[in-house]
Amino acid sequence: xxxxxxxxxxxxxxxxxxxxxxxxYDADWKRGRIYYRSVCTSCHAAQAIGAINPSSMSKAEWNAxxxxxxxxxxxxxxxxxxxxxxxxxxxxxxxxxxxxxxxxDDELFEDVKLFLLKGAKDGxxxxxxx
Amino acid sequence: xxxxHLGLLAGLLFAGIVHAADAPxxxxxxxxxxxxxxxxxxxxxxxxxxxxxACLTCHTEAALQIHRTKHWTWELLNPATQQRLGKKNVINNxxxxxxxxxxxxxxxxxxxxxxxxxxxxxxxENVDCLICHDTSGNYKKLPNGGLPPVxxxxxxxxxxxxxxxxxxxxxxxxxxxxxxxxCGACHFFGGGGDGVKHGEMDSSLASPDKEVDVxxxxxxxxxxxxxxxxxxxxxxxxxxxxPTGKDTEGAHIRGKVDNSxxxxxxxxxxxxxxxxxxxxxxxxxxxxxxxxxxxHIPQFARGGVATKMNWDWSTAGKLSPEGKPLLNKDAKGxxxxxxxxxxxxxxxxxxxxxxxxxGEVTYTLLGDKVDKADGITLINALGGSAADGRSLxxxxxxxxxxxxxxxxxxxxxxxxxxxxxxxxxWTNFNWEKAIATGMKAANAxxxxxxxxxxxxxxxxxxxxxxxxxxxxxxxxxxxxxxRLDKIEGIYIPGRDAHQLLDLIGWLAAGGxxxxxxxxxxxxxxxxxx
Amino acid sequence: MERIYIFTRFERFWHWAQALLIIAMLxxxxxxHGTYKLFGFEKAGQVHIYAAWTLITLWVFAIFWHFTTGEWxxxxxxxxxxxxxxxxxxxxxxxxxxxxxxxxxARKHNPLQxxxxxxxxxxxxxxxxxxxxxxxxxxELEAAGVALNLGTIALLHTAGAFMMLCFLIAHVYLITTGxxxxxxxxxxxxxxxxxxxxxxxxxx
Numbered sequence: 001x002x003x004x005x006x007x008x009x010x011x012x013x014x015x016x017x018x019x020x021x022x023x024x025y026d027a028d029w030k031r032g033r034i035y036y037r038s039v040c041t042s043c044h045a046a047q048a049i050g051a052i053n054p055s056s057m058s059k060a061e062w063n064a065x066x067x068x069x070x071x072x073x074x075x076x077x078x079x080x081x082x083x084x085x086x087x088x089x090x091x092x093x094x095x096x097x098x099x100x101x102x103x104x105d106d107e108l109f110e111d112v113k114l115f116l117l118k119g120a121k122d123g124x125x126x127x128x129x130x
Numbered sequence: 131x132x133x134x135h136l137g138l139l140a141g142l143l144f145a146g147i148v149h150a151a152d153a154p155x156x157x158x159x160x161x162x163x164x165x166x167x168x169x170x171x172x173x174x175x176x177x178x179x180x181x182x183x184a185c186l187t188c189h190t191e192a193a194l195q196i197h198r199t200k201h202w203t204w205e206l207l208n209p210a211t212q213q214r215l216g217k218k219n220v221i222n223n224x225x226x227x228x229x230x231x232x233x234x235x236x237x238x239x240x241x242x243x244x245x246x247x248x249x250x251x252x253x254x255e256n257v258d259c260l261i262c263h264d265t266s267g268n269y270k271k272l273p274n275g276g277l278p279p280v281x282x283x284x285x286x287x288x289x290x291x292x293x294x295x296x297x298x299x300x301x302x303x304x305x306x307x308x309x310x311x312x313c314g315a316c317h318f319f320g321g322g323g324d325g326v327k328h329g330e331m332d333s334s335l336a337s338p339d340k341e342v343d344v345x346x347x348x349x350x351x352x353x354x355x356x357x358x359x360x361x362x363x364x365x366x367x368x369x370x371x372x373p374t375g376k377d378t379e380g381a382h383i384r385g386k387v388d389n390s391x392x393x394x395x396x397x398x399x400x401x402x403x404x405x406x407x408x409x410x411x412x413x414x415x416x417x418x419x420x421x422x423x424x425x426h427i428p429q430f431a432r433g434g435v436a437t438k439m440n441w442d443w444s445t446a447g448k449l450s451p452e453g454k455p456l457l458n459k460d461a462k463g464x465x466x467x468x469x470x471x472x473x474x475x476x477x478x479x480x481x482x483x484x485x486x487x488x489g490e491v492t493y494t495l496l497g498d499k500v501d502k503a504d505g506i507t508l509i510n511a512l513g514g515s516a517a518d519g520r521s522l523x524x525x526x527x528x529x530x531x532x533x534x535x536x537x538x539x540x541x542x543x544x545x546x547x548x549x550x551x552x553x554x555x556w557t558n559f560n561w562e563k564a565i566a567t568g569m570k571a572a573n574a575x576x577x578x579x580x581x582x583x584x585x586x587x588x589x590x591x592x593x594x595x596x597x598x599x600x601x602x603x604x605x606x607x608x609x610x611x612x613r614l615d616k617i618e619g620i621y622i623p624g625r626d627a628h629q630l631l632d633l634i635g636w637l638a639a640g641g642x643x644x645x646x647x648x649x650x651x652x653x654x655x656x657x658x659x
Numbered sequence: 660m661e662r663i664y665i666f667t668r669f670e671r672f673w674h675w676a677q678a679l680l681i682i683a684m685l686x687x688x689x690x691x692h693g694t695y696k697l698f699g700f701e702k703a704g705q706v707h708i709y710a711a712w713t714l715i716t717l718w719v720f721a722i723f724w725h726f727t728t729g730e731w732x733x734x735x736x737x738x739x740x741x742x743x744x745x746x747x748x749x750x751x752x753x754x755x756x757x758x759x760x761x762x763x764x765a766r767k768h769n770p771l772q773x774x775x776x777x778x779x780x781x782x783x784x785x786x787x788x789x790x791x792x793x794x795x796x797x798x799e800l801e802a803a804g805v806a807l808n809l810g811t812i813a814l815l816h817t818a819g820a821f822m823m824l825c826f827l828i829a830h831v832y833l834i835t836t837g838x839x840x841x842x843x844x845x846x847x848x849x850x851x852x853x854x855x856x857x858x859x860x861x862x863x
Contacts, residue, residue, distance in 0.1 A: 418798070
C-alpha cells in the first residue's frame with residue numbers, strides 16, 4: 001500500500017514538474033515558420049540536399065530527429081542552428097536571423113519545433129511548402 | 131525503509147514545488163486577455179456554434195456587427211449602378227456562381243450551416259468567430275455547412291479520406307487578431323484552389339519575402355491584411371465591387387477626419403511619395419494618370435504559385451474509357467484538365483494588362499442579355515477613360531473563359547455544380563439538368579438549350595508589390611509595343627508621335643543631307659578638273 | 660594672306676559648348692521621341708534635361724556677352740550683296756570662284772549666314788525652348804490653370820528639333836566652303852580667319 005502511494009505521489013510530482021515546464025513558454029509557430037523557411041530551407045534548396053518540408057516526416061520522426069540532435073549525418077548538431085551565436089554570424093545576410101537575433105535559443109527552438117510538429121505528415125496541418 | 135521513502139517523497143515534492151515556483155508563465159505583453167485563462171473556454175465544445183456562444187458572453191456586439199457586413203450577407207447594393215452584387219448574385223467565369231453550390235462555396239462563409247435558403251441570417255450563434263480569429267493554424271471547416279470537424283470525418287463522403295478532429299477548446303483559448311493565414315484561408319483559395327482567382331493573392335503570401343511583397347514581407351514590415359484593410363466594427367475596408375479608382379486625398383493621420391478608403395496606397399503614402407532618384411517630381415506627376423500599382427507590380431503570381439488565366443468549361447465532361455473523371459496535369463504538376471471543369475491555362479509571373487479605370491464596375495448579371503455573336507462578353511465592365519478626369523491606368527488580371535449560356539433567352543446561367551444529387555454537374559456531367567436546377571432555384575427562366583460563349587473578367591491588381599528597385603522601368607511603357615500599347619486617349623512620349631510630322635521631318639533632314647552631299651560631290655568633281 | 664582675329668575666346672567656347680550640348684540634346688531627344696534605343700528612356704531623359712539647363716545657363720552668358728560687347732550687331736539682317744552670295748553657293752563655288760564676301764571684324768558673317776543664324780535665334784530656338792519648357796513643366800502649368808495638350812506640345816517641340824537637325828547638317832557642311840575646306844574650322848578653333856586676298860573681288 002505504501003509503495004503504491006509512493007509511486008502515485010512520484011508520478012504526481014513528475015507531472016507537476018512537466019506541466020510547469022510545458023506551460024512556461026507559449027511557442028509561436030509562425031515565428032518558427034519564418035525562421036525555418038529563411039534559414040533551413042533556403043540552404044537546403046540551394047544545395048539540393050533533399051526536401052525538408054515539415055510533411056516529409058511524422059511527428060514522432062521529427063521529435064526523434066530533434067532529440068537526437070544530429071545534423072548532416074552527424075557532422076554537426078541541429079540545435080546550433082537555432083543558437084544566438086549562429087544567428088549573429090548570419091544576420092548580415094539573413095533577414096530572419098536579423099529579426100530574431102535576440103530571441104533566447106530555447107524559445108526559438110520551441111517555435112520551430114511547434115511549426116514542424118504542426119506541419120508533420122500526421123500533424124494538424126501538414127505543410128509541404130507548395 | 132519508511133524514513134528513506136518519506137525522505138525521497140519529501141525531496142521530490144520539494145523539487146516539484148521549487149520548479150513550479152521558479153517558472154511562472156510570463157506576462158503577455160501583446161494582449162490584455164490571455165483567453166486560455168477564461169473559465170468560459172475551459173470546457174469541451176461539441177460544435178462551432180457552442181464556441182461562438184461562449185465568445186458572445188464577453189464580445190456581446192461582435193455577431194451583430196458581422197451581420198451588417200458583406201462577409202455575412204454575401205450581398206450588397208452598388209449605389210452608383212444600382213446593381214445587386216455580392217457572392218449571392220454575381221456570375222463569374224471561374225466556378226460561375228455560388229447559387230446552388232453552397233455545399234462547396236459556403237465553406238468560406240463566416241458562419242455555420244449555410245447550405246440552402248433556410249439558413250438563419252439573424253442567428254448570432256451561426257457566426258463563425260474562429261475562421262478569422264484562430265491563431266493556432268489548426269482550425270478547419272468542412273464542406274456542406276462549413277462546420278468544424280469535432281470528430282474524425284470522412285470528407286468528401288465516400289472518398290476514404292479522413293479529416294482529423296480538431297480541438298475547439300484549444301483553438302478557442304488561443305484566439306487573437308486576424309492574420310494573413312486566417313484571411314488567406316479563404317481569400318487565397320478562391321475559385322477552387324490556391325492562387326486560382328486573383329493572381330496576386332495566394333498561399334505564398336502567408337510568409338512571403340520582400341521580393342514577393344514589400345509590405346507583407348515576413349522578416350520585414352510583416353503587414354497583416356487588416357493593417358491596410360481596417361475593419362472598424364468588423365466592416366472590412368476595400369471592395370472589388372466598389373473599388374477606389376483614384377484616391378486624391380492625402381495620407382490618413384491621427385486627428386484628421388477621413389472617410390476615404392484606408393486600403394489605398396495614398397492613404398499611407400500620400401500624393402508625393404517619390405523622394406529619391408533622378409526625377410522624383412516627374413514620378414510624382416505620373417500619379418495623376420497612372421495608378422501606383424501599374425509601376426510597382428511588374429508581374430503577378432510571383433510567389434511560386436500559378437494562377438488560372440483561361441478556363442474553358444465547354445470541354446468539360448470527358449471521362450476516361452472506364453467512365454471515371456479525368457484529372458490531367460502538366461509537367462509542373464498543375465491541373466490543366468478536369469472532367470468536372472474543363473481545360474485550364476495556368477501561368478506564373480504574369481505581366482498584367484492595362485486599362486483606364488475610375489472605380490465603376492458594371493456586372494453582367496443573371497437576366498442581362500448576352501450573345502455569342504458579340505464575340506466577347508464582359509463579366510464585369512470597368513468604367514473609365516482618359517478624358518473623364520477620374521480615371522487612372524490600372525493593371526489587371528484578365529481572366530478569359532468559355533462558359534455556358536442560354537442561347538434562346540440570351541442570358542448567362544447559374545449551373546448547379548456541387549451536391550450529392552442527380553443533377554449536380556460535378557457528379558452527373560449533364561449541363562441541361564445542372565442548369566435547369568440552378569436557374570429554377572434562382573427563379574430565372576431557362577429554355578433548356580445550352581451553348582457556350584467567350585467571356586472576360588477584370589481583376590485589378592493591387593497585391594504583390596515589388597521592391598522599388600524592381601518597379602517597371604521607363605522603357606517598358608515609353609516605347610512602341612510596350613505595356614501600355616493598348617491605352618488610348620493620352621500622349622505617351624516614346625510611344626506616340628505625329629506620323630506626318632515625322633515623315634516631313636525625316637524627309638527634310640534626309641533631303642538636306644542628300645543636298646549637301648550632292649553639293650560636295652560636284653565640288654570634288656569640279657576641283658579635279 | 661590676311662589674318663583677322665574674328666572669334667574671341669568666349670565666342671569659341673560658347674560655340675563648341677553649344678555644339679556639344681545641341682548634339683547631345685538631338686541624340687537624346689530623338690531617343691525620347693522613340694526613334695531608337697541607345698541609353699534607355701530614363702537615362703536619355705535625364706541627360707536631355709541636364710543638357711537643357713546647361714545650355715540655358717550658357718545662353719544667359721552668351722546673351723549678356725552679345726549685348727555688352729555689341730556683337731549683337733553682327734546679326735542685323737542685311738541684303739548687301741546677298742544675291743552675289745547666293746550665286747556663289749549655287750554656281751560660283753563649282754567654278755572655283757572666290758567668295759564675294761570679305762570677312763571683317765565688324766561683319767564676320769556673310770548676309771546669308773547672318774540670316775541663317777538669325778533664323779535659328781529667333782525662330783528655331785524660341786520654338787524649341789518654349790515648347791521644351793512647356794513639356795518639362797506640363798504638370799505645373801496644368802496645376803496653375805494653363806491646361807495644354809501634351810501631344811500638341813510634343814508636336815511643336817519635335818518640329819523645332821527637325822528644323823535644328825536640318826540646320827546642323829547644313830551648317831556642318833557649309834563650314835567646308837571656306838577658301839580651304841578646313842579654313843572655317845580652324846578659325847573657330849584658333850580665332851584667326853585666314854582671309855584669301857582675292858576675297859571680296861567680284862566674280863568676273
